[in-house]
Amino acid sequence: MADIDFLNSGNQLFRTATQYEDVYNALANSLGLRNHDIFMIAVYLGVRSGKKESARNYQGKEFRPSYLSKKQQGVLYGLAFRDRLFKKEADFKDPELINDAKLLFNEYANQGAMIIRDTVLNGFDISQVGKKEQSEVARSIVQYLLKEKDATPF
Amino acid sequence: MKLQNLKLENFRQFYNPQEIDFAANDKNVTLIIGVNGTGKTGIFRAIIFALYGEQRLQQDTTGEKVHLVNFQKLRENSEKPVIATVTLQFEYDNKQYILVRKIAESEQNGEIQEISQDASLSLISDDGETNEVIHDANSVTDFISQILPARVRNFFFFDAERLQLLTDLSSNSSSTNIKQGVQDILQVSNLQRSLNILKRLHDTEMRSISAASGDPEIERLSQQIDKDQSRVNEIQKENTYYQQKVQAAQAEIQNVEKQLADNKQLQQDKKDVDAQKKIKETADNAVVTTLKNMIGDIEPCSSILARDMFPQIMPQIKDMREDQRDLFSKQVLTQSLQNGVCMLCGNDLGNHPEAERHINKLLENYQSSELSGILDLVERANERINEDLQILPDKMNNNYQSLVKSTEEAEKAQAIIDRKSVSLDANMDMARNLEEKEHTTLPELHATVNDNKAKIISNEDKLEQLSDQINENQKNREVKLNEQSELTIQRSVADKTISILKELQTIVSEYDDEARSELSQQVKYMFNQLITEQDQNLIKEVNISKNYEMEILGENGINLLNDISMGQSQVLSLAFIFALAKLASKGRDEIDFPLFVDTPFARLDSQIRDHIIQKTPGLSSQWVLLLTDTEFTSREKTSFIKSNGVGYVYKLQKDSDGQTSILKSTFED
Numbered sequence: 145m146a147d148i149d150f151l152n153s154g155n156q157l158f159r160t161a162t163q164y165e166d167v168y169n170a171l172a173n174s175l176g177l178r179n180h181d182i183f184m185i186a187v188y189l190g191v192r193s194g195k196k197e198s199a200r201n202y203q204g205k206e207f208r209p210s211y212l213s214k215k216q217q218g219v220l221y222g223l224a225f226r227d228r229l230f231k232k233e234a235d236f237k238d239p240e241l242i243n244d245a246k247l248l249f250n251e252y253a254n255q256g257a258m259i260i261r262d263t264v265l266n267g268f269d270i271s272q273v274g275k276k277e278q279s280e281v282a283r284s285i286v287q288y289l290l291k292e293k294d295a296t297p298f
Numbered sequence: 299m300k301l302q303n304l305k306l307e308n309f310r311q312f313y314n315p316q317e318i319d320f321a322a323n324d325k326n327v328t329l330i331i332g333v334n335g336t337g338k339t340g341i342f343r344a345i346i347f348a349l350y351g352e353q354r355l356q357q358d359t360t361g362e363k364v365h366l367v368n369f370q371k372l373r374e375n376s377e378k379p380v381i382a383t384v385t386l387q388f389e390y391d392n393k394q395y396i397l398v399r400k401i402a403e404s405e406q407n408g409e410i411q412e413i414s415q416d417a418s419l420s421l422i423s424d425d426g427e428t429n430e431v432i433h434d435a436n437s438v439t440d441f442i443s444q445i446l447p448a449r450v451r452n453f454f455f456f457d458a459e460r461l462q463l464l465t466d467l468s469s470n471s472s473s474t475n476i477k478q479g480v481q482d483i484l485q486v487s488n489l490q491r492s493l494n495i496l497k498r499l500h501d502t503e504m505r506s507i508s509a510a511s512g513d514p515e516i517e518r519l520s521q522q523i524d525k526d527q528s529r530v531n532e533i534q535k536e537n538t539y540y541q542q543k544v545q546a547a548q549a550e551i552q553n554v555e556k557q558l559a560d561n562k563q564l565q566q567d568k569k570d571v572d573a574q575k576k577i578k579e580t581a582d583n584a585v586v587t588t589l590k591n592m593i594g595d596i597e598p599c600s601s602i603l604a605r606d607m608f609p610q611i612m613p614q615i616k617d618m619r620e621d622q623r624d625l626f627s628k629q630v631l632t633q634s635l636q637n638g639v640c641m642l643c644g645n646d647l648g649n650h651p652e653a654e655r656h657i658n659k660l661l662e663n664y665q666s667s668e669l670s671g672i673l674d675l676v677e678r679a680n681e682r683i684n685e686d687l688q689i690l691p692d693k694m695n696n697n698y699q700s701l702v703k704s705t706e707e708a709e710k711a712q713a714i715i716d717r718k719s720v721s722l723d724a725n726m727d728m729a730r731n732l733e734e735k736e737h738t739t740l741p742e743l744h745a746t747v748n749d750n751k752a753k754i755i756s757n758e759d760k761l762e763q764l765s766d767q768i769n770e771n772q773k774n775r776e777v778k779l780n781e782q783s784e785l786t787i788q789r790s791v792a793d794k795t796i797s798i799l800k801e802l803q804t805i806v807s808e809y810d811d812e813a814r815s816e817l818s819q820q821v822k823y824m825f826n827q828l829i830t831e832q833d834q835n836l837i838k839e840v841n842i843s844k845n846y847e848m849e850i851l852g853e854n855g856i857n858l859l860n861d862i863s864m865g866q867s868q869v870l871s872l873a874f875i876f877a878l879a880k881l882a883s884k885g886r887d888e889i890d891f892p893l894f895v896d897t898p899f900a901r902l903d904s905q906i907r908d909h910i911i912q913k914t915p916g917l918s919s920q921w922v923l924l925l926t927d928t929e930f931t932s933r934e935k936t937s938f939i940k941s942n943g944v945g946y947v948y949k950l951q952k953d954s955d956g957q958t959s960i961l962k963s964t965f966e967d
Binding site: 148149175176177181184185187188189191192214215216217218219221222223225226232233236278279282283285286287289290292293 | 585589592593596597598599600601602603604606607608610611614615618621668669671672675676677678679680682683691694695697698701702705
């Protein structure tokens with residue numbers, strides 16, 4: 145892959161927003177999902193909602209984007225195109241734009257994490273969610289996804 | 299028999315000397331009232347101890363030894379003997395008696411030991427002098443047992459809450475004691491004894507005649523008859539013994555079978571729990587598998603939600619590719635060569651070598667921008683999401699339904715396991731114990747019943763043979779005796795005896811029939827006297843069989859013994875006791891026993907209580923009631939006042955632990 149493929153670069157590191165770390169913990173502890181998958185699920189939900197959410201601190205979970213699957217990377221690049229952040233090849237080499245892109249992805253993920261907290265994990269004591277709640281959390285998230293699949297997007 | 303006075307010293311809860319006068323004649327009811335723990339049963343115990351020297355009552359269920367000496371007195375006199383004394387004054391057969399029974403106990407290192415028991419009976423002469431007539435405990439007990447045999451005393455001295463007279467009188471009961479007791483009270487047993495005495499007299503007379511005859515053949519026949527008769531007695535004893543063994547084994551079989559019936563439920567519970575554990579295990583496994591699948595699909599399924607962004611991007615991607623002159627990706631060329639078919643025109647490269655050459659040329663000259671790889675990623679992401687859209691929602695939905703179903707199954711199974719495990723865990727030892735009983739004890743008991751029944755049948759055959767042999771020998775002896783004219787007088791005496799014997803047999807049989815018939819009618823009459831109006835037609839018929847087993851038939855001809863309420867059962871027991879006392883006392887005042895009842899009303903509703911309070915004084919010579927406070931409310935008090943039968947009222951007052959005073963009282967107190 146070309147040098148411009150920054151998502152596949154071993155030097156990049158993603159840090160999620162501090163305030164949504166509980167959502168990452170809850171899904172990791174109950175469902176055993178990895179941080180980058182949780183991040184992507186949150187991105188998908190954020191994109192679906194059509195909203196982004198800024199955050200003050202990004203001292204939450206960290207992961208290397210090179211762990212993302214090709215599909216996940218394709219979705220993130222597509223998002224950067226759609227939101228007109230990248231328009232040409234040179235943009236991919238601009239560190240400022242790359243940081244803007246990472247912030248964009250995080251803001252969609254923030255929105256998604258907020259949705260997860262308010263819907264999927266609503267009714268759970270989020271700080272206590274663990275393996276014991278696996279089945280309930282799985283059912284809750286699947287119920288949400290199946291409902292949202294048929295709903296009209298933003 | 300009339301109770302006159304009871305004195306207690308150092309006995310049970312009664313630290314200080316206490317005394318009770320028993321009411322008699324027109325006002326023949328004595329009420330002794332006390333809350334639980336004040337010593338009502340202590341008074342009951344004192345009466346039984348005085349009469350029979352017994353320390354335990356029928357209602358003492360634990361195997362613990364019962365101590366009769368006041369605990370506080372024992373503590374105060376540690377390691378020294380303390381004597382508890384019960385003095386009972388009573389009237390019997392128009393004579394006044396004073397019975398004194400003592401027990402000495404001591405406490406050493408917290409253990410109470412019985413040291414000795416003693417009793418004496420004195421007769422009070424007409425001029426008031428007291429003369430000791432019996433000086434030892436056993437003889438006193440024997441004397442009292444002649445007046446009121448121990449096996450019938452429970453008819454007159456009882457705890458109404460534990461009265462099981464009707465159970466013992468039913469045909470299912472193996473208890474012969476109570477049935478024999480009824481025959482004793484009705485004098486049937488005495489008549490049977492008279493018959494036996496006459497029979498033995500006749501045997502003695504015949505032996506004497508045989509000896510006087512001097513005929514060796516007559517002597518031989520007589521000896522043979524005696525020998526056979528003695529053998530008959532032995533065999534009859536054996537059969538009684540075998541019969542008792544059969545009854546005991548049958549009672550045990552009944553007991554084991556009942557336990558096994560309960561165990562069947564237990565076994566069924568165990569099977570159910572095992573089955574539910576399997577169901578739960580399967581459901582749990584299904585949950586684990588489904589969850590694994592579901593969790594794996596969560597990310598791809600979520601990505602479907604982002605699919606709507608691609609239609610906006612794809613034209614942009616196309617434009618960017620054109621800008622890059624990347625009309626098709628390099629992969630299209632490599633893939634065409636690999637597959638042997640051109641992915642753009644569909645030509646088979648094997649048949650069209652010029653096409654293959656063209657593709658190789660294109661590949662050599664292919665110039666892609668770095669951006670192409672990024673664009674490829676976006677396009678493939680779009681393709682992948684579209685592919686997932688076709689499959690994943692349905693798959694996810696199915697998994698979701700399956701997870702819900704499996705979870706519910708597992709929860710349902712766990713609920714059954716939890717519910718059944720409570721009783722199962724607690725009874726596991728019993729279940730194992732009963733398994734042992736089912737496979738070992740029960741077959742042994744059945745074998746015991748069969749063996750003993752076979753022995754009885756075999757003995758009955760022997761008895762028949764012996765009876766024939768005795769009859770034959772008696773006939774032969776008769777013929778031989780007829781040849782000896784000098785024995786005519788002795789023989790006419792023996793003939794007279796045998797004719798009296800036959801006459802008495804008829805009388806006994808008729809008396810027995812009549813006694814049972816009268817008892818049946820009296821039970822029904824007394825029951826209707828005692829019971830409330832709505833239950834007057836409860837009993838249609840009372841039958842008492844030759845074995846003195848009682849059957850109570852209702853309107854529909856069904857035996858009611860197991861179907862009546864506890865209260866009705868208690869009334870029926872009282873009716874039986876009154877009927878028995880009435881028949882027994884016919885022409886024999888001395889058999890008119892007092893009725894001494896602990897907790898008499900516990901099982902009775904207020905209407906039945908009223909009836910019993912009104913009727914009992916007229917049906918019994920003396921009625922002593924040990925009542926708890928809940929049995930003596932204002933309703934009962936009013937009823938007793940109305941009955942005008944109460945002679946004395948006593949209240950038990952607990953002064954401190956182990957110290958109760960018996961206070962003479964009135965209805966007004």
